[in-house]
Amino acid sequence: MIRTFSGDPFLAGRAFRSAIAAAVAQGIDVRRLGEGIDASAVHDALAQGGLFGASSVAIDLDEAFAGGGAAATAPRNAVIDAVEGGAVDGDVFLFDSGATAARQKRYRAIGELEHEPTPRYANVVRWVRGEIAARGLTTAGDVAGTLADLFGDDLAAIASEIAKLRALGTTLSPDDVRRIANRPATRSAFDLVDAVIAGDAAASLRIARALVEAGEPPVRVMATLGWQLDLIAGCVAIEAAGGLGVEETARVLKANAFPVRKALAVAARLDERSLRRLVDLFVRADERIKGGGDPEWILEACVLSLAHALEVSARTPSVRDEVTSGRARR
Structure with missing residues (x-):
C-alpha cells in the first residue's frame, strides 16, 4: 500500500x-x-x-x-x-x-x-481546541483563543506549548497560559491592545514604556495597534451592514475569532465618526514616526490619545446606539 x-x-x-x-x-x-x-x-x-x-x-x-x-x-x-x-x-x-x-x-x-490542510482564520482556534482535547489538557476559559492569539498560525509552536502545559498536570486559565508561554514581546503587545481598547490610559502608557524598555521597537508596537484598528474598522463596517456572528465575521475579515470577539465589543460602541477619529489619531502618529520623529514619544502620545478616545466612546452613546434606541421606543 x-x-x-x-x-x-x-x-x-x-x-x-x-x-x-x-x-x-x-x-x-x-x-x-x-x-x-x-x-x-x-x-x-x-x-x-x-x-x-x-x-x-x-x-x-x-x-x-x-x-x-x-x-x-x-x-x-x-x-x-x-x-x-x-x-x-x-x-x-x-x-x-x-x-x-x-x-x-x-x-x-x-x-x-x-x-x-493548514487551518486558517477561525479554524485555527478550532484546531487548537482539538489539540487541547486530544492531549487531555484541562482548561478553564478560552485557552485555545489565547494560544492562537499568542502564536498566530504557528501550529508547531502551539502543539509544543500544549505538550509543555499538559506536563504541568493542572487546570490552566488564559492568564496561566500567557505567563507560562513566556513570550514577553507578543504578550505585552496584546496587553497594550487590551488596555487601549479598555480606554485605560494609565495602563496603556505603562505597558508601552515596558515594551520599549524590553527592547521592542516602537514601530513594531505601532504595527500591532494598526492591525487591531483595522480589525475594529472591519467590525464597524460589518455591524453597520446588519452584523454577523463572531465566526462569520472572523471568516470575512480573515482573522482569528479570539481578537475578532474583542474587536466586535469595541465596534458595538463606535459609529463612523468616532472610528474616523481613531483612525486619524493613529495615521498622524504613524506618519510622524515614519517622518523621523521621536518614536518612543510618538508611541506614548498615540496610545494615550487612542485610550482616551475609546474611554470617551464607552461613556458616549454612538449615533447607531441612539438610532437603535429610538426605534425601540417607537
Whole structure:
C-alpha cells in the first residue's frame, strides 16, 4: 500500500512520522529515504526485503527536493514513477507536503492520500481546541483563543506549548497560559491592545514604556495597534451592514475569532465618526514616526490619545446606539 501525506508541513509531517512509528512498533523494518535520492535509489530500496520478514519504505520528497523549484519536477516525478511501478511487501510512506492538485489526484489513484490542510482564520482556534482535547489538557476559559492569539498560525509552536502545559498536570486559565508561554514581546503587545481598547490610559502608557524598555521597537508596537484598528474598522463596517456572528465575521475579515470577539465589543460602541477619529489619531502618529520623529514619544502620545478616545466612546452613546434606541421606543 502506498500511503501519501500532504498539506500543511507540520500536520502532514506529524502524520507521516506517526505512521512510520506505528509500523516500527509492529516490528516492521522501515527504510528511510530523503536527501539525495533518485529513482534508482527508490528501485533498490523497494527491491530489498526486510531482515526479519515484511519491510516498508518511507520517502521524504520534501527533504529530497527542497529548494529545487521547477528543476525538481522531473526527478520527483521519476521517483513517484518508481514507487508506483515498484513492489514491496510492506507499505510505502510518501511525504509531499506541497503536492499539487494533479499529484494529489495521482496519489489517490495509486494508493491512499491523507491531506492535512493548514487551518486558517477561525479554524485555527478550532484546531487548537482539538489539540487541547486530544492531549487531555484541562482548561478553564478560552485557552485555545489565547494560544492562537499568542502564536498566530504557528501550529508547531502551539502543539509544543500544549505538550509543555499538559506536563504541568493542572487546570490552566488564559492568564496561566500567557505567563507560562513566556513570550514577553507578543504578550505585552496584546496587553497594550487590551488596555487601549479598555480606554485605560494609565495602563496603556505603562505597558508601552515596558515594551520599549524590553527592547521592542516602537514601530513594531505601532504595527500591532494598526492591525487591531483595522480589525475594529472591519467590525464597524460589518455591524453597520446588519452584523454577523463572531465566526462569520472572523471568516470575512480573515482573522482569528479570539481578537475578532474583542474587536466586535469595541465596534458595538463606535459609529463612523468616532472610528474616523481613531483612525486619524493613529495615521498622524504613524506618519510622524515614519517622518523621523521621536518614536518612543510618538508611541506614548498615540496610545494615550487612542485610550482616551475609546474611554470617551464607552461613556458616549454612538449615533447607531441612539438610532437603535429610538426605534425601540417607537
